[in-house]
Amino acid sequence: MNNAPAPAIEVRNLTKSYRELDALDGVSLTLEAGRIYGLLGRNGAGKTTLMSILTGQGFGSSGEALIFGHSPYENDETLAKICFIRESQKYPDDFNARQAFKAAALFFANWDQDLADRLIEDFALPMKRSIKKLSRGQLSAVGVIIGMASRADITFFDEPYLGLDAVARQIFYDRLLEDFALHPRTIVLSSHLIDEIANLLEHVVVIDKGRIMLDEDAESLRGSAVAVTGSREKVDSFINGHQVLHRDSMGSLSSVTIKARLGETERAMAAELGLELSAVPLQQLVVRTTMAGLQNDNNESLEVLS
CATH class of the missing domain: 3.30.70 (Alpha-Beta Plaits)
Structure with missing residues (x-):
């Protein structure tokens, strides 16, 4: 009998079709727990579609997408282990940053307020300003802080840090590595800034036209x-x-x-x-x-x- 723990993410021959377009075309993938992954590819390659299915915000046309051995779709227990931060993350218009963090703290069981407070200071984030009045960079900082302070078992960052300037992105990379060393979990970074995040990655997955083009440890790629x-x-x-x-x-x-x-x-x-x-x-x-x-x-x- 095999008592080995299920992978953090397992995708088996996953297809997602929109009329005549296959956004995902027979994708198979296994991501183990406690590692930092890069999910790389061009716009429209299928990255966001794959992450949306893995976070229960959609479902495939065929195949399987499993989180710790379970489908995330309409599965509250599994969804509670996931944090998904998009570039265009949406928040209630009447929220300010403080309220956004309070709501996140209620949802994520491992929420670390001390880490959130440190990041708020690092990014000089105005806490009382309405979300809808924040700059693009400040809005990106809100998403990054939630993604990191959630300390979810699996965190997906779908390019939310693109709104940050170069200095702020470096702060994000540094803090991410520092906190990951103390609290390992599965982190998936989707980015166009490949060379910027290259040193963070332990494993690289490249997707194009809905198919996996590359799936290798970063060390072996170097x-x-x-x-x-x-x-x-x-x-x-x-x-x-x-x-x-x-x-x-x-x-x-x-x-x-x-x-x-x-x-x-x-x-x-x-x-x-x-x-x-x-x-x-x-x-x-x-x-x-x-x-x-x-x-x-x-x-x-x-x-x-x-």
């Missing part, structure tokens, strides 16, 4: 791709047999991004050929992986030189 730059002939010779994610050429020069971990022998060979090797940042890797997937959709197979 160094998993390299850009090779130099004369076209020498570049082509060097990358022979490697999966090509992207190619740029100008005259006799070429820069090719390949999916590969290069050892000392290959790096020495590149140096002998006069080729430049450069690491591929996470954001660029996500973009290249997505573009490679689009090429497949257009019946253009990934280029593998042999």
